Amino acid sequence: xxxxxxxxxxxxxxxxxxxxxxxxxxxxxFIVSVLYLKYESGAVEMSRRSPFASWLCAxxxxxxxxxxxxxxxxxxPIDYFSNNSSVLLATAVWYLIFYCPMNLxxxxxxxxxxxxxxxxxxxxxxxxxxxxxVHHAHHHYHDGWFIMVAxxxxxxxxxxxxxxxxxxxxxxxxxxxxxxxxMSFPTKASLYGAIFFTLQQTHWLPISKDNxxxxxxxxxxxxxxxMTATHSHASPFAPVEDFICPVLFGSVSGGHDNHHHxxxxxxxxxxxxxxxxxxxxxxxxxxxxxxxxxxxxxx
Numbered sequence: 593x594x595x596x597x598x599x600x601x602x603x604x605x606x607x608x609x610x611x612x613x614x615x616x617x618x619x620x621x622f623i624v625s626v627l628y629l630k631y632e633s634g635a636v637e638m639s640r641r642s643p644f645a646s647w648l649c650a651x652x653x654x655x656x657x658x659x660x661x662x663x664x665x666x667x668x669p670i671d672y673f674s675n676n677s678s679v680l681l682a683t684a685v686w687y688l689i690f691y692c693p694m695n696l697x698x699x700x701x702x703x704x705x706x707x708x709x710x711x712x713x714x715x716x717x718x719x720x721x722x723x724x725x726v727h728h729a730h731h732h733y734h735d736g737w738f739i740m741v742a743x744x745x746x747x748x749x750x751x752x753x754x755x756x757x758x759x760x761x762x763x764x765x766x767x768x769x770x771x772x773x774x775m776s777f778p779t780k781a782s783l784y785g786a787i788f789f790t791l792q793q794t795h796w797l798p799i800s801k802d803n804x805x806x807x808x809x810x811x812x813x814x815x816x817x818x819m820t821a822t823h824s825h826a827s828p829f830a831p832v833e834d835f836i837c838p839v840l841f842g843s844v845s846g847g848h849d850n851h852h853h854x855x856x857x858x859x860x861x862x863x864x865x866x867x868x869x870x871x872x873x874x875x876x877x878x879x880x881x882x883x884x885x886x887x888x889x890x891x
Contacts, residue, residue, distance in 0.1 A: 602800075602802070602803070604806070605800070605802040605803045605805070605806035605807075606802045608802070608805070608806050608809070609801070609802040609805045609806065611716075613716065613717050613720055614677070614678065615677070615681060616713070617713045617714075617716050617717050618678060618681065618717060619681060619685070619713075620709070620710040620711075620712075620713025620714055620716075620717070621654070621713065621714045621717040621718075622654050622681060622682045622685040622686075623685055623689070623701050623710045624707070624710050624711055624713075624714045625650075625653040625654050625714070625751065626650050626653060626654070626682075626685050626686050626689045626690075627689065627698075627701065627702060627707070628653065629649055629650055629653045630689055630690065630698065632762070633764075634762060634763075634764070635649070635762065636690070638762055638763075639690045639691070645761055645762070646686070646690065647683065647686060648761055649758055649761050649762060650682065650683075650685075650686035651673075651679070651682065651683075651686075652751060652754060652757070652758045652761070653751050653758070654682040654685075654751075655672055655673070655678075655679075655682070656750040656751035656753075656754045656758070657721060657746055657747050657748065657749065657750025657751060658671075658672040658747075658750070659672070659750065659754070660746040660750040660753060660754060661725055661728075661743050661746050661747050661750065664739070664742060664743055664746060665728065665729065665732055665743060689701070704820075704821065707820065708817050708820060708821060711816055711817055711820050712813045712816070712817055714816075715809060715812040715813045715816050716809055716813070718748050718749075718778070718782065718812065719748070719785060719805055719808050719809040719812055720805065720809075721747040721748055722744045722745075722747055722748040722782055722785045722786055722789055723744070723789050723801065723804075723805055724747065725743040725744040725745075725746070725747030725748070725786070726740045726741075726743065726744040726747075726786060726789040726790050726793050727793060728743060729742075729743035729744070730790075730793050730794075737790055737794065740786070740789075740790040740793060740794075741783070741786045741787055741790050742786075743786075744782070744785065744786030744789055744790065745782050745783045745786040747782075747786075748778070748781075748782025748783075748785060748786065749771075749778055749779040749782040749783075752771045752776060752778065752779050753771050753772070753779070755769065755770075755771055756769070756770060776825075776827075777815065777816070777819065777825075777827045777828070777829070778816070780827060780829055781812060781815070781829075784829075785808055785812075788804060788808065789801075789804065792804050815828050
């Protein structure tokens with residue numbers, strides 16, 4: 593039986609890949625990005641004290657990935673700001689979220705069911721940016737696999753990778769929050785996505801770009817919407833990483849085995865008779881050292 597009017601799977605993926613992201617999906621992307629900025633500590637106070645600095649931070653949240661990708665490829669980092677429609681749309685979103693009377697716009701877009709829709713829309717844009725970034729790098733460096741991966745990666749998670757620079761604009765310096773050291777799920781997913789799109793672009797992955805965009809977008813939407821709805825920070829990649837990483841790179845706690853064993857009773861310690869003794873001995877030494885210090889002070 594022939595079903596007329598229904599798209600086949602390949603046609604559905606092709607139609608999805610051809611969907612324009614501006615203005616609807618870009619609007620969702622900008623809303624979620626500026627919402628994350630408002631969640632940052634001190635962001636609201638900064639918007640009252642220095643609106644221009646707040647606007648710059650919002651533009652980095654919205655366009656940081658384009659800026660970083662252009663820097664990697666030797667293009668002008670302000671090239672994307674020639675797109676007046678996108679900049680004006682992002683500016684309107686920033687103004688409404690921070691300055692709308694009675695916070696009405698913020699309350700509407702941060703309402704969880706509505707926010708989940710915008711989160712899904714943001715993932716549509718993210719995956720499209722990864723694919724475009726890999727294609728753009730492939731055009732400049734036909735055999736540069738690492739450049740393709742790097743460009744697709746920063747296209748998908750550029751704002752996170754620039755977070756320390758954005759923090760400086762807000763007067764905050766937290767180098768320990770470097771995204772490279774503590775990758776969030778979107779950053780890891782963008783990296784894996786960039787690898788997949790690079791393999792597809794170089795014909796090592798037997799799947800069409802339309803199908804890859806469709807399936808990877810669905811994966812990102814399901815994961816990110818679920819994590820947002822449940823307020824979870826657990827990465828879906830964690831079970832696989834916990835299995836593979838110790839095999840390839842060693843255990844994270846490998847250099848602290850003795851410390852952990854002491855807390856667990858030292859079952860694998862080389863000298864089993866020692867664990868019961870150190871507490872009493874160290875206490876005596878501590879008391880003796882204290883007495884010596886007091887004697888020196890008295891002298």
